[in-house]
Amino acid sequence: MSSNSSTSVRPARKGRGGLARLGPLPWVGPAVLLIVVVVLWPVYEMVRTSFLKISSSGFVRGSAGFDKYKQLFDEPSLPSVVVATVVWTLVVVTATMVISLALAQLFNQKFPGRRVTRWALIAPWAASLVMTAIGFKWMLNQTAGVLNTAMTDLGLIDGPEDWLGDPSTAWPWMMFVAVFVSLPFTTYTLLAGLQTVPEEVYEAAKVDGTNARQTYLRITLPLLRPALLVGMVINLINVFNSFPIIWSMTRGGPDSDTATTTVFMYQMKNSDIGQSAAMSVVNFVLVVGMVVLFLKASRWNQEEN
Numbered sequence: 001m002s003s004n005s006s007t008s009v010r011p012a013r014k015g016r017g018g019l020a021r022l023g024p025l026p027w028v029g030p031a032v033l034l035i036v037v038v039v040l041w042p043v044y045e046m047v048r049t050s051f052l053k054i055s056s057s058g059f060v061r062g063s064a065g066f067d068k069y070k071q072l073f074d075e076p077s078l079p080s081v082v083v084a085t086v087v088w089t090l091v092v093v094t095a096t097m098v099i100s101l102a103l104a105q106l107f108n109q110k111f112p113g114r115r116v117t118r119w120a121l122i123a124p125w126a127a128s129l130v131m132t133a134i135g136f137k138w139m140l141n142q143t144a145g146v147l148n149t150a151m152t153d154l155g156l157i158d159g160p161e162d163w164l165g166d167p168s169t170a171w172p173w174m175m176f177v178a179v180f181v182s183l184p185f186t187t188y189t190l191l192a193g194l195q196t197v198p199e200e201v202y203e204a205a206k207v208d209g210t211n212a213r214q215t216y217l218r219i220t221l222p223l224l225r226p227a228l229l230v231g232m233v234i235n236l237i238n239v240f241n242s243f244p245i246i247w248s249m250t251r252g253g254p255d256s257d258t259a260t261t262t263v264f265m266y267q268m269k270n271s272d273i274g275q276s277a278a279m280s281v282v283n284f285v286l287v288v289g290m291v292v293l294f295l296k297a298s299r300w301n302q303e304e305n
Helices: 002-022 025-049 067-073 078-107 114-121 129-139 146-153 167-195 199-207 212-240 244-249 261-268 273-301
Strands: 052-054 060-063
Touching: 025 052, 025 273, 052 273, 067 273, 078 114, 078 167, 078 212, 078 261, 114 167, 129 146, 129 167, 129 244, 167 212, 167 244, 199 212, 212 273, 244 261, 261 273
Parallel strands: none
Antiparallel strands: 052 060
16 A cells, blocks of 8 residues: 555656756746846947947948047047036935935824825826926926026026026036936835834833934934935936936037936947947946945945854
8 A cells, every 4th residue: 555655656756856957947037038138138239349340320340349449538528528427426316315315204204294295206206207307408498498487587587598508507407307306216215214113223212311313323324224225326326327317408418518428428329339339338337336336335234243
């Protein structure tokens, strides 16, 4: 009887063993394939294109070696574009984090209309970046813009101003729009972090006699560090690679005076596709560097043994 039962079990074990050999491949395989097709293959093509001579009509004329990189670094506009990109990224990310932290603290409190204000904050996130940028562009229009009309009627300016035609005024407005559309995600990320802080911790702090400032610096901010780190890194990547806002509002002009490296890369595609691809590779390396820094910085959250 035991012999019959053992023989009946063996085929089932064999079947499970065959599936077990595949491990998690059936589940992660489609995701890996998607990453290869959507991420790795375009990266390979981008790097390969940066070493080719390509005509304006798209025909490959042979290998260019490192000539496209040399031409890129010899571009007279590149230094100013890089500086503008650094300033753009630092200002937008810093302003976003500071304002989002204040909003998260506000939304974490109980007050009348809290639910409505939380819903209202989703609006810039739900709208398309291009639609938002074009809306602000129309508002800032020199001839029919609402801002010029209102400021002229109030006597704040003598006549219509070309807000987006002058880099000194275009940059602040584009930064304002970038912060405006970045606030919802960052605020909700920090709000989620605040809501994970146990109330018992604050009650214990009151018993110990700590004041509000000490409680915030010694308890709230340290426990909020994971959310702060996630919000900061995601914003760094998004703002650095930001294209729709700048392109929709100024197209990086005049010339490249309001261009970041991403917009500058797109501007070069009309004159030299290979050089544009080289700029893409440089941008990709910078983004990967930021991701590596994020992975390295995230180790502080692990408990030290």
